[in-house]
Amino acid sequence: MEWLISLAGVTLVMAALRDLFHTLWHPSRHGGLSRLVMTALWKLARHVRARGRVVGLVGPLAMVTVVGMWAVIIILGWAIIYWPHMPGAFTFAPGSRAAEQPALLDSVYLSLVTVATLGLGDVVPADGWLRLVSPLEALVGFVLLTATVSWVLEIYPALTRRRALAVRLALLRDTDPTTGQLDCVVGALLLDSLATEVVRVRIDFTQYAEAYYFHDGEDHSSLAATVGYAADLAQRGQAARRPDVLLAGDLLADALKDLAAILDQRFLHTGGTPQDVFAAYAADHGRGPTQS
Incomplete structure (x- = not known):
């Protein structure tokens, strides 16, 4: 016994x-x-x-x-x-x-x-x-x-990367570049760099799932409030004429689809389109649907 x-x-x-x-x-x-x-x-x-x-x-x-x-x-x-x-x-x-x-x-x-x-x-x-x-x-x-110490030291760099992407998207949303403005070398580089940052955030949500439960704050520069605008930028890139901008737009769109799949699989469970997932993500973090 x-x-x-x-x-x-x-x-x-x-x-x-x-x-x-x-x-x-x-x-x-x-x-x-x-x-x-x-x-x-x-x-x-x-x-x-x-x-x-x-x-x-x-x-x-x-x-x-x-x-x-x-x-x-x-x-x-x-x-x-x-x-x-x-x-x-x-x-x-x-x-x-x-x-x-x-x-x-x-x-x-x-x-x-x-x-x-x-x-x-x-x-x-x-x-x-x-x-x-x-x-x-x-x-x-x-x-x-x-x-415990390593957990804390690992999670905050992931939150910083997410916050940096959100602030960058908020700034782009304020300037709101048109398809014509994106249809250049700078536009291709911009969309490609955004795709890279989205991939990093996607990996962070996979490796540090607890990061989802950290709130970005009350302003409108959180990822939940700006990720929908990234999808708008991808669509504008896909409507451009230059091949490099088209490619960068496709890369950003695919990166966003992958991010939406991770968010839906691990947290939201909507079973909907990327737009539905991002809307649910915004609502879950106290945001309304993101506006272009």
Whole structure:
């Protein structure tokens, strides 16, 4: 029975580590727990009266919540591993009152101290296998800390790339170049560079799905508010006479179709055309349909 309880603790720890791996390092970057938490918080924020202010906090709050849940599951999992063997398989420092506490409380305390790599030494594993398991928990705690830091450092460059594309599209929307103005070498270069940026953002949505739940702000230069105008520019490029502009317009149109496919497959599930997907994206981020 003792080993069955410990096995349940191992299952909890492995579930947390699996979710951490799929969220941060798996090629699909599609963690189950993190995705559920972020989706739930996003949907909840959409029904709050002060939606604009609350939605802006969803991304950071969701990341903090996910990391906290990983930590809690790992700490509880290791505590359950220790629990059936407490206090007989452990040595307590002289004068310590730890042994006078309930076994589960001692187990949680030991797990918390170990995962935080504090090493207070008032409760020490005595059995051989526990002396191996306890340092392993400290190693997992170090992995959790470094994974959290790397997650934060990875997500914000992706948000910067998305924001840069959105601001550039907003500026182009203000100048609103015509088909004739785009029908030149500069127009071809412009459309080609936009296609490259759209591809980068598409990859970011694939590799950093949590970026979707970060709000761009209340202005009209968010990607949700400007991506529809990129489709208008692609159509103008496709209506030009120069072959290089036609090619660049086709590239931008294809890049936008690919971006729409990712948004629809992972987040929106409309099953519609790229225009429908971008309209749903704008609505989901508190924007009306984008205007040309």
